[in-house]
Structures are given as structure tokens and as C-alpha cells.
Amino acid sequence: MTLEKNCPHCGQPAGPADNYCASCGRVLGDSRAGRQSKLRDHVVVVAILAAVALVYVAYSAIIPDNVATEQPTSGSNWSGPQPDMQSFLENLPTDFAALVSMGNALMDDSRYELAVQCYTRALEQQPTNPDVRVDLGACQHALGQNEKAIENFMNALERQPDHKIAKFNLGIVYSGLGDTAQALAWWNKLLAENPPPELKSRVETLMRQTGGH
Numbered sequence: 001m002t003l004e005k006n007c008p009h010c011g012q013p014a015g016p017a018d019n020y021c022a023s024c025g026r027v028l029g030d031s032r033a034g035r036q037s038k039l040r041d042h043v044v045v046v047a048i049l050a051a052v053a054l055v056y057v058a059y060s061a062i063i064p065d066n067v068a069t070e071q072p073t074s075g076s077n078w079s080g081p082q083p084d085m086q087s088f089l090e091n092l093p094t095d096f097a098a099l100v101s102m103g104n105a106l107m108d109d110s111r112y113e114l115a116v117q118c119y120t121r122a123l124e125q126q127p128t129n130p131d132v133r134v135d136l137g138a139c140q141h142a143l144g145q146n147e148k149a150i151e152n153f154m155n156a157l158e159r160q161p162d163h164k165i166a167k168f169n170l171g172i173v174y175s176g177l178g179d180t181a182q183a184l185a186w187w188n189k190l191l192a193e194n195p196p197p198e199l200k201s202r203v204e205t206l207m208r209q210t211g212g213h
Contacts (some may be wrong), residue, residue, distance in 0.1 A: 089113060096125045100132060103139075112139040130156035134166050146173050164195050167205065180210050 093099055103118030119136040123129065137152035150173055156166040167190040175183035187203045195203065 031055070085113075085117075089117060092118065092121055096122050099125075103132075103135065107135065107139055110142075112142045115139045116143070130160050130163050130166070131162040133159070134163065134169065137166075138169060141169070141173055141176075146177060149173055162193060164190055164193060164199060167193075168195075168199065169208065175206070175210055183210060 010064040099118045101114045101121040106115035106118060116136060116139045119132050123131050133152045133156040137149040153166045153170045156163050167186050171183040171186040184207060187207055190203055191200065
């Protein structure tokens with residue numbers, strides 16, 4: 001004898017071979033299994049977020065608004081306890097892309113010391129990557145490590161002579177150091193390369209502010 005089954009959604013009877021409920025049109029099946037599957041997915045997401053929260057820790061600094069980076073702003077706002085640096089380093093990912101992504105998120109959240117560690121690890125794998133060099137230099141500038149920042153911006157230009165953000169940031173660093181001549185020289189080089197309108201506007205504004213034309 002073949003038993004009828006009821007739709008788990010509306011409760012109306014359905015035939016044993018039916019895949020869809022004739023009353024409500026929804027898929028027939030074990031609704032508990034679907035809930036358990038969704039629960040498992042939710043637990044996985046929570047576990048990932050918990051792991052990330054343990055790694056992203058609270059070291060903060062203030063970066064000058066004018067410094068540019070090669071990565072988009074994510075608007076992240078990480079918060080939590082502050083473990084020691086050794087704990088952070090031990091939990092860093094080993095994949096290049098993951099290290100760069102983590103560095104980007106930390107930079108967005110003004111945790112420049114930690115972002116420096118991520119970018120440095122990434123550059124151990126791809127030392128010739130100019131964009132990561134520029135982001136590393138931007139973090140170092142935010143930490144007051146201007147000589148290291150200049151070194152990394154110059155390194156990026158050695159690898160990619162037309163790197164516009166590297167030139168822009170060199171102008172920012174030299175301007176902050178009070179070397180107006182160097183700052184204007186780098187910004188003029190950048191303007192000669194016909195940068196995008198937004199970047200050009202920023203450069204021209206900065207040049208006016210520093211006494212350039």
C-alpha cells in the first residue's frame with residue numbers, strides 16, 4: 001500500500017510521486033534537512049568570522065588624507081581584543097592574495113603596523129609587485145617611517161616607471177618633510193604623464209597649497 005504524504009509547507013495532501021505541491025507549488029521534501037543545511041552554512045560563516053576577528057587586532061595610527069593606495073577602500077571597521085604581535089604573525093595566511101587582502105582591510109582600518117606585516121609577507125613571495133610596494137610605503141609613511149616609504153615608492157618605480165600613485169605619494173612624503181622642491185618635481189612628472197582627472201585635480205590642488213603653479 002502506498003501512503004500519501006503531506007506538503008511540509010502548507011499541509012495539504014500530495015501524491016507519493018509528486019515533487020511539487022499542487023496547492024502551494026513549493027518543492028516537496030524534508031524541511032528539516034533544509035533547515036539543518038542552512039544551520040550548517042550559518043555555523044561555517046560564524047566560524048570564519050570568529051577566526052578573522054581573532055587575527056584582526058587593534059593597532060591604530062592616523063594616515064594623512066592625501067596619501068593614495070593601490071587598493072579600494074572596503075569601509076571595514078574591525079574591533080576586538082589586542083593580542084600580541086607574535087600571535088598575529090603566527091595566524092597570518094600563507095597565500096599571496098590572502099595576505100594582500102588582509103593587508104588592504106587592515107590599512108582601511110588604520111592598523112598600519114599589522115598591514116605592514118601582511119604586505120611584507122606578500123612581498124617575500126612576489127618581491128617585484130609594484131602595487132604592493134606602494135601600499136607598503138603608504139603604511140610606512142603613516143607610521144612616520146618616511147625613509148622606508150620613499151625606498152618602497154622608488155622600488156615600485158624601478159619595476160614600473162609609469163606608476164602614477166608612486167609618484168603622487170613621493171610628492172606627499174617630500175611635502176611632509178618640508179622639501180617643497182622635491183615634492184613639486186614629482187608632481188610635475190606625474191602631471192606630464194596625463195593622469196586621470198581625479199588624480200590630476202588632487203595634484204593641482206596640492207601644488208597650489210605648497211606654492212607651485
